[in-house]
Amino acid sequence: MKSLWMAGLASALLVAPASAQRAPVAAQEDPVKAGVDAYDRGDYRTAVEKWRPEANRGNADAQFNMGQAYKLGRGVPADSKQAEAWYRKAVLQGHEQAEGYYGVTLFENGKRSEAVQWLQRAVSRDDARAQYILGIMLFNADGVQKDWVRAYALMVRSSVTGLDPAIKARAQMDQFMPLDDRQKGLALSRKYEEEFSRGGRPLPPVEVAEVNRPVPVETRPAPPAVNRPAPRPVQSAPQPAPAAPARDGGWRVQLGAFGDANNARKLWSQVGGRFPGRQPYYVKAGALTKLLVGPYASRATAASACGSVKPCVPVTR
Structure with missing residues (x-):
């Protein structure tokens, strides 16, 4: 069975x-x-x-x-x-x-x-x-x-x-x-x-x-920790309705670069609900870890996804 x-x-x-x-x-x-x-x-x-x-x-x-x-x-x-x-x-x-x-x-x-x-x-x-x-x-x-x-x-x-x-x-x-x-x-x-x-x-x-x-x-075993950010306190509030999976046109949005990778995961745990249907990418750049979110089909859709989240910059992968 x-x-x-x-x-x-x-x-x-x-x-x-x-x-x-x-x-x-x-x-x-x-x-x-x-x-x-x-x-x-x-x-x-x-x-x-x-x-x-x-x-x-x-x-x-x-x-x-x-x-x-x-x-x-x-x-x-x-x-x-x-x-x-x-x-x-x-x-x-x-x-x-x-x-x-x-x-x-x-x-x-x-x-x-x-x-x-x-x-x-x-x-x-x-x-x-x-x-x-x-x-x-x-x-x-x-x-x-x-x-x-x-x-x-x-x-x-x-x-x-x-x-x-x-x-x-x-x-x-x-x-x-x-x-x-x-x-x-x-x-x-x-x-x-x-x-x-x-x-x-x-x-x-x-x-x-x-x-x-x-x-x-x-x-x-659970998937790698990169997809499992450490839990943190949150307000009890309804989550936004999830969006349908997007076509990957090679675009992401960058939300920051951190010396401590845990801070990147912490930020995602705070703002992830504002990017329904998307996933985080933790990209190493020397001593820094960049937090990227995507995928997006175009620069325009990536920029539109930022909304009130600042900083939030469209980038290509």
Whole structure:
């Protein structure tokens, strides 16, 4: 029986903690934000010390951040069960960003049937990570009834955002699936795109398998770190709708040159959402690392993509 290989999930599917969603106050008066600032400096232990009391008092953002800390092993030992518990506390309070990560963690912890509802909620908001996982489950009949057409539609939606594991999974699907099923999947993905562009709505429920006996899923090492920038704190905000893959006309935009390559990756983690469907290129130039983004078909399309991002200069590869 055909089954998809699955790339490593932890670094590919996680972002770092979110700042508290409430009226702006001074950092010293807001422990959640102070923790995010500490996390951004790499002081993970202080971040956890700031978040834990707030999480215990019921702050959903702090609970989500504690889930991230335990998931990534930042400031505390990595513990997937603790991460699951903190994500659950957050989602039960309606923390939307936590839903996808809770679903992913349930999946990783072998709780396939429990994961489905949370993954589907995130999928309904066009969450690329949830689309990838649910697409894998539907293709492999892993805890759910097999549905190759829907699996392909979700993987198309996920892959056009540039999510590397989804791109690889879609390539495998192209090898396994009949052309007719792929065409139906593409049509369904376009229907999903229209629904998401109108603000999204709950999709038809996924049918959970009567017997949760998953097809074995092969695993392989995560792709190189160049495609997996280190997570950093971000605001919980809707991501721009992903763009269709662009033709490579040899054009990129350059966002900067850095003596420390980690700073290039850090910048991409901050602004990557403004370049949907594109990918970063980390180009060595002597002691510097340039951050390029593309591909673009022409200089005009590259220049147009810059928008309000500064500096941003069209260059040829």
